[in-house]
Amino acid sequence: MRYVALIHKDPDTGYGASFPDFPGCIGAGDTIEETVRSAADALAFHVAGMREDGEDIPAPRGMDAVRADKALREETKDAFFVLIPLIEDRSAAKRVNISIDPSLLEAIDEAAKERGMTRSNFLASAARMLLTG
Structure with missing residues (x-):
């Protein structure tokens, strides 16, 4: 909404x-x-x-x-x-299955690790930033 x-x-x-x-x-x-x-x-x-x-x-x-x-x-x-x-x-995560380019996934994992985040937290944070401007 x-x-x-x-x-x-x-x-x-x-x-x-x-x-x-x-x-x-x-x-x-x-x-x-x-x-x-x-x-x-x-x-x-x-x-x-x-x-x-x-x-x-x-x-x-x-x-x-x-x-x-x-x-x-x-x-x-x-x-x-x-x-x-x-x-x-x-407050409850929902497990999903996505397809993503392997090299992009590596870059995501590296960026998440640098920030002390999990892959899921990193992707959720990035999506939230794009959705809210």
């Missing part, structure tokens, strides 16, 4: 991100890319808290629906619209 985030830039500060579907959930950064990563982390953390509290998670609205929401007119006026993936940490 991807949720709409509104990215704002104030003249004297960095960027901020907010989620119309999750009031109070915000991210921030000095660059848009950093703000998108911060927003993805904030979204996952916010949803985890909602789940712990037994709250319902809203279905994501599309950009057109957010833009058409009259209650958000002021908030959306000067905002960049970005879709942020909800990547929840479910």
Whole structure:
């Protein structure tokens, strides 16, 4: 699932991100890319808290629906619209079978070892970085 985030830039500060579907959930950064990563982390953390509290998670609205929401007119006026993936940490790994070029696998294993990571952690971390910008 991807949720709409509104990215704002104030003249004297960095960027901020907010989620119309999750009031109070915000991210921030000095660059848009950093703000998108911060927003993805904030979204996952916010949803985890909602789940712990037994709250319902809203279905994501599309950009057109957010833009058409009259209650958000002021908030959306000067905002960049970005879709942020909800990547929840479910604390349980799932075993999968993939096919990969042997030399690429060697490079992955070497890079993982240099970072003190397992192959699985390295691949999950790389995928998370690509998915969140």
